[in-house]
Amino acid sequence: xxxxxxxxxxxxxxxxxxxxxxxxxxxxxxxxxxxxxxxxxxxxxxxxxxxxxxxxxxxxxxxxxxxxxxxxxxxxxxxxxxxxxxxxxxxxxxxxxxxxxxxxxxxxxxxxxxxxxxxxxxxxxxxxxxx
Numbered sequence: 515x516x517x518x519x520x521x522x523x524x525x526x527x528x529x530x531x532x533x534x535x536x537x538x539x540x541x542x543x544x545x546x547x548x549x550x551x552x553x554x555x556x557x558x559x560x561x562x563x564x565x566x567x568x569x570x571x572x573x574x575x576x577x578x579x580x581x582x583x584x585x586x587x588x589x590x591x592x593x594x595x596x597x598x599x600x601x602x603x604x605x606x607x608x609x610x611x612x613x614x615x616x617x618x619x620x621x622x623x624x625x626x627x628x629x630x631x632x633x634x635x636x637x638x639x640x641x642x643x644x645x
Contacts, residue, residue: 523568567593
């Protein structure tokens with residue numbers, strides 16, 4: 515499955531704004547969970563498109579390794595956390611509990627000049643910032 519392209523969110527930052535970025539690596543425990551995760555992914559994309567503070571987002575699915583990468587930029591960390599704990603995303607967290615192996619989450623920053631965010635930079639960011 516090819517990476518889903520950067521999709522603009524509802525928030526348009528002002529030039530020079532510092533943005534909150536979340537990069538995640540989500541390895542599934544079983545290939546049997548891939549269809550379930552893809553189902554949630556499509557529903558969450560709709561939630562992201564309407565989420566207050568969302569600048570943009572992308573997804574890269576590595577089906578061979580059953581690993582999903584997410585990348586999103588937000589007006590601030592609070593907007594990102596509000597999204598993560600509400601609506602469809604909150605339902606997905608409950609449903610996928612125990613189905614995701616050892617996830618990695620990296621918070622970082624970017625500026626408006628960095629948008630759209632690139633996968634190459636995202637992978638470097640997550641490798642450099644993990645303990």
